[in-house]
Amino acid sequence: MIDYAITSVTGWVMMVLLIAIIAYPFLLRAGFLGPIQPFLPRMRLHAWLVYSLGIALLIHIWFSMSSELALIVNTLGLYLATIAMFLVGAQILLGRTLSWPKLAQRRIVQRSHFWVMVGLVILILGHIVLDSAMLQVVR
Numbered sequence: 025m026i027d028y029a030i031t032s033v034t035g036w037v038m039m040v041l042l043i044a045i046i047a048y049p050f051l052l053r054a055g056f057l058g059p060i061q062p063f064l065p066r067m068r069l070h071a072w073l074v075y076s077l078g079i080a081l082l083i084h085i086w087f088s089m090s091s092e093l094a095l096i097v098n099t100l101g102l103y104l105a106t107i108a109m110f111l112v113g114a115q116i117l118l119g120r121t122l123s124w125p126k127l128a129q130r131r132i133v134q135r136s137h138f139w140v141m142v143g144l145v146i147l148i149l150g151h152i153v154l155d156s157a158m159l160q161v162v163r
């Protein structure tokens with residue numbers, strides 16, 4: 025029961041963090057969050073939100089996969105979540121590269137960072153639709 029509660033709470037906390045992580049750069053660029061410059065230092069909050077998500081992700085994986093939950097949920101959903109987990113690692117590497125002010129190929133890395141984000145959102149939505157106990161109850 026406690027495993028289920030922790031898995032559920034960390035899962036929905038990660039959803040809120042992910043929305044904030046994705047929205048932040050667009051809101052900052054659009055000027056909704058005050059001055060845009062200095063852009064890269066102001067993007068540090070974006071990175072810290074990702075690291076907080078990483079901590080929630082470790083707790084989420086630990087409690088879901090060490091309990092009977094892992095045996096009863098949809099296997100395809102777990103595969104989607106596993107690919108998403110590796111993509112988060114790739115996204116952190118791309119993000120850390122983008123944080124470097126003298127980056128020469130910024131456009132290419134920016135584009136990759138954007139499309140990995142799109143892939144992540146699709147995989148995570150798939151995982152939630154297939155594996156969320158809360159959604160199964162609503163359906």
Ligand code: HEM
Binds near residue numbers: 118122137
């Ligand atoms: C789950 C992980 C992450 C997601 C979903 C994500 C998502 C995004 C999105 C949607 C943008 C805006 C892209 C655009 O303007 O087209 C962005 C920009 C950026 N992200 Fe991330 N990000 C993640 C991780 C990180 C990390 C860990 C860092 C730094 C350590 C980082 C640093 C940056 C920087 C510096 C930019 C601005 C790039 C530029 O305009 O030059 N990101 N991110």
